[in-house]
Structures are given as structure tokens and as C-alpha cells.
Amino acid sequence: MTTRTLRAALVALLAVTTAASCGTSPEAAAPAPSPTPVASTTPTPPPPGPAVPDVPVVDAGLDALPAPAPAPVRVAVPDLGIDMPVDAVGVEDDGTMEIPEDADRAGWYRYGPAPATPEGATVVAAHVDSWTTGIGPFSRLRDVAVGARVEVTTADGTVHAYVVREVTQVPKTDAPVAQWFDRTGAPRIVLVTCGGAFDREVGHYADNVAVTADPVVDAAGA
Numbered sequence: 001m002t003t004r005t006l007r008a009a010l011v012a013l014l015a016v017t018t019a020a021s022c023g024t025s026p027e028a029a030a031p032a033p034s035p036t037p038v039a040s041t042t043p044t045p046p047p048p049g050p051a052v053p054d055v056p057v058v059d060a061g062l063d064a065l066p067a068p069a070p071a072p073v074r075v076a077v078p079d080l081g082i083d084m085p086v087d088a089v090g091v092e093d094d095g096t097m098e099i100p101e102d103a104d105r106a107g108w109y110r111y112g113p114a115p116a117t118p119e120g121a122t123v124v125a126a127h128v129d130s131w132t133t134g135i136g137p138f139s140r141l142r143d144v145a146v147g148a149r150v151e152v153t154t155a156d157g158t159v160h161a162y163v164v165r166e167v168t169q170v171p172k173t174d175a176p177v178a179q180w181f182d183r184t185g186a187p188r189i190v191l192v193t194c195g196g197a198f199d200r201e202v203g204h205y206a207d208n209v210a211v212t213a214d215p216v217v218d219a220a221g222a
Contacts (some may be wrong), residue, residue: 050203068156069114075124075191080140086124086152095120103127103136112181115152115160115215120183122152125192126206138193142169142209150189150213162189162213169195175208189213200218 075085089098089107101108105125113120126138150162165188170176180190189212196207 008114010013030046053074069116070156070158071110072108072115072122072124072152072154072160074153076151076153077141077144077148077191080137080144082137082140084126084137097123097125099125099127101127101130101132103130103133103138106138109181113183113187115154115187115189116158117187119185119187121180121185121212122187122189123181123192124152124189128194128209136193140196141191141193141211142167144211149216150191150211160189162214164211164213166212167209168212169207169209171206172204173194175210180210187215189215219220 063123066202071088072086074084075086084106085103086106086108087100088110089100090110092098097109104122106124108114109123109141114120115122127136128139129135144164144167146164146167148164151162152160152162154160180192191211193209194205194207195209196205198205
């Protein structure tokens with residue numbers, strides 16, 4: 001029953017109840033008694049109301065919700081000697097993705113897909129360097145070859161294997177952010193870091209380096 005139908009039914013019910021409870025006005029003449037009152041033994045059925053559609057019932061309890069996919073905790077690119085821990089991160093006040101200050105640690109965008117999510121891009125990013133830790137492992141992403149293997153270990157101990165499909169370097173102003181953070185389409189992983197020349201006026205590198213890799217199924221990962 002819609003809200004409008006329910007409201008109309010309540011108004012009609014209120015009108016009937018009000019009419020039934022009101023007494024005769026003092027100025028009105030009393031009606032003449034019926035000479036042969038007859039009591040009815042069969043109640044008059046009420047008029048049919050609007051049909052109520054069947055509504056499916058869904059369990060809204062927490063136990064009915066699907067379990068979240070395990071978070072990635074480590075990322076490795078064996079061909080480049082990259083093997084680093086991954087922290088779950090969110091969004092900075094300016095709307096950009098948080099990235100661990102330590103260039104030896106990567107960040108997984110926790111509001112997006114995880115490696116076991118059936119669709120969408122898992123985004124893992126790290127600084128190319130930092131003032132405290134120096135040059136980081138992701139500085140080598142620009143040298144990764146198409147076809148190289150990427151391994152991501154999740155919190156449940158599963159190793160998810162990927163094969164590199166594309167390596168791109170683009171100015172940050174032209175970065176395809178919507179594509180990198182896409183939650184639809186085939187599952188994949190996107191590794192992102194900085195590249196290009198360092199702009200001292202703004203305090204960051206001019207470009208982004210992104211590695212896109214697709215999942216593979218073999219003896220070492222799924």
C-alpha cells in the first residue's frame with residue numbers, strides 16, 4: 001500500500017468514525033420510529049479495499065550481510081624486487097587518497113574493491129620517495145614490463161597473482177582517476193606512484209606512474 005493510499009484510507013476511516021460518534025443536534029427533529037423494525041442476522045460485508053501487493057521479506061540483520069573481502073596486507077613485484085607491506089587508507093581532507101608517509105609502505109584504498117571482490121579496480125599507491133625514508137620500492141614501477149607478475153597477499157593468507165597489462169606515465173592533471181578507481185568491470189589491480197620531474201614550487205612530482213594488472217589463476221595464486 002502506498003503512502004497516498006494509506007493516507008486516503010485513514011481519512012475515510014476518520015470520517016466514518018466521526019459521523020458514528022456524533023449525536024443529534026438539539027435543533028433537529030427526532031426521526032419517527034420505524035413501525036416494523038427488523039434486525040438483520042447477516043452483517044453487511046465492507047466494500048473491498050485496495051489490493052495489497054506481496055512484498056518480499058529480506059533479513060536485515062547483520063548476520064545476513066555478506067562478509068567483506070579480506071584486505072590486502074602485502075604487495076610484491078618479484079621481477080623488480082618490490083616486496084612491501086600495505087596499509088588500509090582512506091581520503092585526505094582535500095579529497096585525495098591517503099598514502100603512508102613512509103615510502104617503504106603502500107596504501108590500499110579501503111573504500112574500493114579488494115583483491116577478492118568480483119569486479120572493479122583494487123588501488124594500491126605509495127610515494128616514490130620521502131624525506132625520512134628516501135627512495136621507495138615503487139620508484140621502480142616505471143621499469144616493470146608488460147607480462148610481469150604482481151602478487152598481493154590478503155589478510156586471510158591468500159596470495160592473489162596478477163599479470164601486468166599496461167604501464168602508463170601521465171601528467172597528474174590528465175590522470176584518469178575515474179578509470180583507476182572504477183568499481184565496475186573485470187577485477188584488476190592498479191599500482192600508482194609519482195613520476196616525472198619534481199616541481200619544487202608545488203612540492204610534488206609532475207606525473208603519475210600507473211601499472212594495471214589482471215588476475216591469473218595458477219599454482220601460486222588465484
